Amino acid sequence: MTDKAAAASKGLANVVVGQSKLSLVNGAEGKLIYRGYKIEDLAEHASFEEVIYLLWQGALPTQFQLVTLTKALQGEASLPEGVIEIMKRFPHSATPMSVLRTVVSMLSLYDANADDNSPAENQRKALSLTAKVPTITAAWERIRTGKEPIAPHHELGMAANFLYMLRGTMPDANETAVIDAYLVLLSEHGMNASTFSARVTTSTLSDMYSAITTAIGTLKGAAHGGANEEAMRMFFEIGEAAHVETWFNENVKTGKRRVMGMGHRVYKALDPRAAVLKSKSRIMAEATNNLKWYDLASKLEKYARQDEEFIKKNLYANVDYYSAIALYTLGIPMDQFTPLFAIARIPGWSAHVLEQWADNRLIRPDVEYVGPMDLEWVPIEKRS
């Protein structure tokens, strides 16, 4: 490989690593499609459970299929006996993403068939993990704040159940609809970094728990799933809509900082998920009579979009920008934003794991060696 070839694929940009029937991300036109369906239609009409079925089975469910899947998810939502007790012994300072990564990995110890990679067993594990990750996330929030975890409600859908387990009260229809739309919008997204890492792990013939644990670790970074939390921290740092211009000029124009929640490796137009979440976050802000953060975020977006560098580099709001406002307004703690992203993405990751298994080859790229050559061995006593 030449220097030029290595530089051209830095960050694997524009490298096609395989084929998938799960989703199409059209970055130039700002379009996202799951198995043929436009994301805007799914966010408007489908529940998270319908999208889970779509991703795993390749078609929208009938009423009977949806009820069957919903019941199966409800039946799998409880954690194995003993897991909550172990979580109670974790240091309360542990971050929710680290807890999630650890507990998902730990679940494999409670599964006698963890290493059975047959399609039926992998489908069962996908269902079990999808059902249990909201329970882990909500339980950790309660444990670290000195409260008793709440058992999953066996009649609620996933969006409502998450809010119920987190707070101990029934969410209203507005709140459930915002979480449901968020989960639908984030459940799948082509060959992003965490999905790729799940597929790499699978390609070595490792198990579903290892693949999902890998993906959670990858999602945690601020350049990926961690960006929604960072975006909210940035809005707090700016503090007031009146400070937007000064903050941008002092931090972004000087090259010291990036606007978190803006820019994307693939989207060079507005992320279609950001458009839906902008309207959802406005609905939540109005419902809670707290437009402060929504107004600040829209002012910063507008100001940044007028900047010549942002125009030239095609930097638009991404999914994390307005999801931060929507989730904050819903009262979700900021460091639980990324775990909520993980809850949404388990169906997508597991669908990719199943797809990888269906036509696997070890993923093992190459690297261009640019280090020294032909050095002479020096005995340890002669090294300086």
Ligand SMILES: CC(C)(COP(=O)(O)OP(=O)(O)OC[C@H]1O[C@@H](n2cnc3c(N)ncnc32)[C@H](O)[C@@H]1OP(=O)(O)O)[C@@H](O)C(=O)NCCC(=O)NCCS
């Ligand atoms: C998402 C992201 C990591 C994509 O990275 P990438 O495709 O590797 O793009 P690069 O980091 O090479 O950035 C390309 C250029 O745009 C600039 N840029 C990218 N995102 C920017 C942002 N949010 N604010 C300011 N400038 C940004 C970079 O400084 C770089 O400028 P340069 O060419 O003059 O050096 C990047 O846009 C980013 O860091 N965004 C903020 C974090 C975020 O929201 N992540 C969630 C993604 S869904």
